[in-house]
Amino acid sequence: MNKYLIALDMDGTLLNDNKEICKKTKEYLKQLQKDGHIIVIASGRPIRAIKKYYDELGLTSPLVCYNGANIIAPNSSDFEEICFSFPKEIVKEIYCDLKDRYIENVMCETNEKLWLVQDDNVLSDFFWLDDMELIKGNILENLNENPMTMIIKSISTDYNEEIVKSVKKHKDLNIRFWSGSYNSYSEIYFNYVSKASGLKQIAEHYNIPTENIIAIGDAQNDIEMFNLAGISIAMQNADEYTKKYAQIISEFDNNHDGIVYALRQIIK
Helix, strand or coil, rough: CCCCCCEEEEEEEECCCCCCCHHHHHHHHHHHCCCEEEEECCCCCHHHCCCCHHHHHCCCCEEEEHHCCEEEECCCCCCCEEECCHHHHHHHHHHHCCCCCCCCEEEEEECCEEECCCCCHHHHHHCCCCCCCCEECCCHHHCCCCCEEEEEEEHHHHHHHHHHHHCCCCCEEEEECHHHHCCCCEEEEEEEHHHHHHHHHHHHHCCCCHHCCCEEEEEHHHHHHHHHCCCCCCCCCCCHHCCCCCCCCCCCCCCCCHHHHHHCCCCC
């Protein structure tokens, strides 16, 4: 039997629209792990927003958090944690470039602290601000550590080009814009850090060849891992741009156990 490393995006892939793992999907993934396959959750979220689902599946494998900026195995000492962070001076410079005309909010964080210019319901829901040390107000004065993320809320999508210019002035930095209803939000990232870079580290740790990596996702931050994986699957509910990069489109969506039916075609 081939041993696969199965990388799963979380929102819109592993989770249904109620932010739950469907029962059939949960049981199937648990069985795959018992059979010796490695299940990896790869998400743009921080570990605190993933851990509940990780434990629900009974996983011990590493997690890819913050789109590859943090790779960690919370239930195992077998994998050494990997972290990437942005120099706080660069974060402040980008903020200074944009704050007066183009953006209305910024969020930065580590796994313990969160810096937020002002309250934001979307960020609160997505990043689980509970139980974090929240430091609210002027980023220029308050940010005293190098953060793993910088999320920007622009005043309008009309200003995306100006935001891109400000970020790309800095070596190795790039920016991605969130799709869907969150289209006024974006996040900066290192060109060499992605879900794919995290997945590659994990595959090397377990000696899994590229052809035995299966990547499943629904959004544009999954494209790098599609390009890395031997088998790439876009969920039926994925955006059309993302689907272009996948070898397979699942027959069913995230609300109807799309992961299960897609993997059953591969893992016999």
